[in-house]
Amino acid sequence: MSSANANSKLPAPIRACTVSRDVQNFDLLIEDMELELGESWGDLTFPSAMKYLDQPEARGLEFIAVAIDDDDESNIPIIEAVIQRASALGIRVLLIAEELGPIALHRLLRLGASDFVPYPLPEGALHDAVQRLRQPVMGSALGAQQPRGMMAPNQPLGAVYAVHPLAGGSGATTLAVNLAWEIANSGKTAPSVCLLDLDLQTGSVSTYLDLARTEKVYELLSNTAVMDRDFFMNTLQTFNEKLKVLTAAADMLPLDLITPDDIERVIKMARSNFDIVIIDMPGTVVQWTETVLNEADAYYAMMELDMRSAQNALRLIRALKAEALPLEKIQYVLNRAPKFTDLSGKARAKRMAESLDIEFELMLPDGTLQVTHANDHGLPLAEIAQKNPLLKEIRKLALSIATAARDDNRAAA
Ligand SMILES: Nc1ncnc2c1ncn2[C@@H]1O[C@H](COP(=O)(O)OP(=O)(O)O)[C@@H](O)[C@H]1O
Ligand SMILES: [Mg+2]
Incomplete structure (x- = not known):
């Protein structure tokens, strides 16, 4: 993890990457990544992601945003491989999908994607998802530990x-x-x-x-x-x-x-x-x-x-x-x-x-x-x-x- 610390001292360390067939198909994602990360992100294709994830600099990644649409059906095996590799390396995976059926979606989530946002991205959805990724997994998995919101903290569960x-x-x-x-x-x-x-x-x-x-x-x-x-x-x-x-x-x-x-x-x-x-x-x-x-x-x-x-x-x-x-x-x-x-x-x-x-x-x-x-x-x-x-x-x-x-x-x- 030392490279992550070293990276953060560089002028624009790459903190996240989009992974897609061609990021130009997801222009709303480009806008939102810029809003969220400024210059500190890159874009990768599926094959280049497989190579990049095994480089030492990939250790500094906070997350990858895997963007897919219905033309990606034939790429599913490599997409699965990217998700599995990233999650094995402890890099969070945000899935961004247009027109993906529930079964395929479910499979990708089970393979290790942490969160999912539909494309076209709803206003603020990428930001919210990135916030969620930043929370420790255990804390968010336990509903009872969540803030109560509408109810005062000393009230019983509904x-x-x-x-x-x-x-x-x-x-x-x-x-x-x-x-x-x-x-x-x-x-x-x-x-x-x-x-x-x-x-x-x-x-x-x-x-x-x-x-x-x-x-x-x-x-x-x-x-x-x-x-x-x-x-x-x-x-x-x-x-x-x-x-x-x-x-x-x-x-x-x-x-x-x-x-x-x-x-x-x-x-x-x-x-x-x-x-x-x-x-x-x-x-x-x-x-x-x-x-x-x-x-x-x-x-x-x-x-x-x-x-x-x-x-x-x-x-x-x-x-x-x-x-x-x-x-x-x-x-x-x-x-x-x-x-x-x-x-x-x-x-x-x-x-x-x-x-x-x-x-x-x-x-x-x-x-x-x-x-x-x-x-x-x-x-x-x-x-x-x-x-x-x-x-x-x-x-x-x-x-x-x-x-x-x-x-x-x-x-x-
Ligand atoms: N007490 C009732 N009087 C008249 N119609 C009823 C009554 N209870 C249910 N219905 C009607 O019966 C149908 C089935 O009700 P629904 O609540 O969908 O049943 P379930 O969820 O048990 O399958 C609906 O058309 C509903 O409007
Ligand atoms: Mg019913």
């Missing part, structure tokens, strides 16, 4: 409520979205709320709130080891100024690309920055269902009064019991519950609960077609149907959650 549909279409996402919105609107002292769509493949939170699915979500989920607060917060979208949302990614993600560690980091990061975290879960039990269950204060299992829900509930209960998971966190919710006057329906609900040896903690009424209209228009129910019976019930739950959060905060203060 509370986590997950919603899991026990049969497709049972209303989990509708509950997650409207619950999050109602909590965020529960008065002047409303808790801060973050909604995470972890239904990675078919997530519909973005549809129900009319938000775009962005590439950034994929970058975040496949890069959680280097995620810091800014990276996380910049990936969230804001709905009507009050609700922060992590939508599902733009592309369908292979579920096994995301590990329990990834999910844990994301939830911890959300909890350390928000009072309340609401999670929309996929209907299947995945590797990281347990992770969410362990993080959750309550885990709502959405059911309907039908055989599918009953059988899936039974499967879920068995699976959780076999693994000795915290079954007591599960709260069974009966959606489209029978009306007060529907005596036979109520008797059926009672029998179903008895046969599963569970209790319904919550009964949500049918909210008519208004619910589907609200979802299709990308709006929470409160924005178009104030008197909706489903909304009234969700609002009660939201108020109890918001009150509990305020009490927690007072206790911690």
